[in-house]
Amino acid sequence: MHIERIAVDESVGRTMPPGLFVEALSGRGVPVERVGDDEEFGPGDAVATFGHRDAFVDADWVHCVRAGYDEYPVSDYEAAGTALTNSTGVHGTTVGETVVGYMLTLARRLHAYRDAQRDREWDLPRYTEPFTLDGERVCVVGLGTLGRGVVDRAAALGMEVVGVRRSGDPVENVSAVFTPDRLHEAVADARFVVLAMPLTAETEGMVAAPTFEAMREDAYLVNVARGPVVDEADLVAALDAGDIAGAALDVFEAEPLPSESPLWEFDEVLVTPHVSAATGKYHEDIAALVRENVEKIAAGDPLTNRVA
Ligand code: NAD
Numbered sequence: 001m002h003i004e005r006i007a008v009d010e011s012v013g014r015t016m017p018p019g020l021f022v023e024a025l026s027g028r029g030v031p032v033e034r035v036g037d038d039e040e041f042g043p044g045d046a047v048a049t050f051g052h053r054d055a056f057v058d059a060d061w062v063h064c065v066r067a068g069y070d071e072y073p074v075s076d077y078e079a080a081g082t083a084l085t086n087s088t089g090v091h092g093t094t095v096g097e098t099v100v101g102y103m104l105t106l107a108r109r110l111h112a113y114r115d116a117q118r119d120r121e122w123d124l125p126r127y128t129e130p131f132t133l134d135g136e137r138v139c140v141v142g143l144g145t146l147g148r149g150v151v152d153r154a155a156a157l158g159m160e161v162v163g164v165r166r167s168g169d170p171v172e173n174v175s176a177v178f179t180p181d182r183l184h185e186a187v188a189d190a191r192f193v194v195l196a197m198p199l200t201a202e203t204e205g206m207v208a209a210p211t212f213e214a215m216r217e218d219a220y221l222v223n224v225a226r227g228p229v230v231d232e233a234d235l236v237a238a239l240d241a242g243d244i245a246g247a248a249l250d251v252f253e254a255e256p257l258p259s260e261s262p263l264w265e266f267d268e269v270l271v272t273p274h275v276s277a278a279t280g281k282y283h284e285d286i287a288a289l290v291r292e293n294v295e296k297i298a299a300g301d302p303l304t305n306r307v308a
Helices: 010-014 018-025 054-058 074-080 092-108 110-118 145-156 180-188 209-214 232-241 282-299
Strands: 005-009 032-035 045-049 061-064 083-085 137-141 160-164 176-178 192-195 220-223 246-249 269-271
Touching: 005 010, 005 018, 010 018, 010 045, 018 032, 018 282, 045 054, 045 282, 054 074, 061 282, 074 083, 092 110, 092 145, 092 220, 092 246, 092 269, 137 145, 137 180, 145 160, 160 180, 176 180, 180 209, 209 232, 232 246
Parallel strands: 005 032, 005 045, 045 061, 061 083, 137 160, 137 192, 160 176, 192 220, 220 246, 246 269
Antiparallel strands: none
C-alpha cells in the first residue's frame, strides 16, 4: 500500500471541526484534502471519516474517527481488501473522567441541587440520600480502553471495582473479574454498573429486565457504550418500578434521544448527548493515530487498530 493523499470526509465534523483536523494532519509529506459526499476514491487514497459510505471501499485504507465501528459493513471492506482502522485507545481519559463525573454527581446529589437552582429553591436532600463513592462497589462491563479508564479513576477514589470481560483474566485495580455468562452475579452487589463494551451480536440487548432484577434497588446504570446494548423499554420499566435507583446515559437506541422518550423525565436519570468522549483536543488525538498509521504503511508495518 502506498498512500498518496488523505481525504478528510466532511462527516468528521460530527466530532471535531474538520479544518482543525486537516491542519493537525497536514505538513507530513502526504497531501490532506477535505472531501464531500460525491467524492470518489481509488488506489493511493486514505479516508478519515465518522461514518461509512459505499464509495470508501474503493480506497486503500479507511480510518473511522470513533472507537465503535458497529455501523460499518466490515465484510465489504474485507472482501475489497480495504484496510479499516478505528480510534480505540484514545478515549480512556475523556470517558473515564465523564463516568467519574456521573457517579460523583449522583452520589453527592449535584444534579438535584442544579435542578433546584433553576427554580431558585434552597432544596435540602433527604438525610439518607447523599453518599460517598469511597467504599462503594462499581461493576465495569468491558475492560478495554474505556473500561480501564473508569477502573483506574474509580479505584483512585476508593471504590471497590469488579468487572466483566470475555476472557475472565485478571486486570489491575479490579478485585474480581467475571465472564459475561456471570453478568448477573457481577452486578448483584454493585452500586454502579458501567457499560463500556462494543456493540456486537453478543452484546446487543445484553442488559435487559433480568439484569435490572439482579441489580440492587439503590444501584445506578451508566451507559457510555452504545444504546442498543441496553433494552431501553426494559430500562424505563425498571426505573418506573424502582428496580434500580437511576441512570446516567450518554448513548441511546435512537439518537438524538426523541423528545417523547420517558428517559428525559426521571429526576434520577442524567441524559448527555453522546459527548462522554468530547474534548477540544479530539482533532490532535485522532490526527496522532492517523499519522502513526501513515508512518506504519510507509515502513511496511502492520496498522494499529486494524479491524478489517
Ligand atoms: P476497546 O476495544 O478498547 O474495549 C472494548 C472491550 O470490550 C474489549 O476489551 C472487548 O474484549 C470487550 N468486550 C467485547 N465483548 C464483550 C462482552 N460481551 N462482555 C464484556 N466485554 C466485552 O474499545 P473502547 O475504546 O474501550 O470502546 C468500547 C466501546 O465504547 C466502543 O466500541 C464504542 O461503541 C463505545 N464508545 C463510546 C464513546 C462515547 O462517546 N460514548 C466513546 C468511545 C467508545
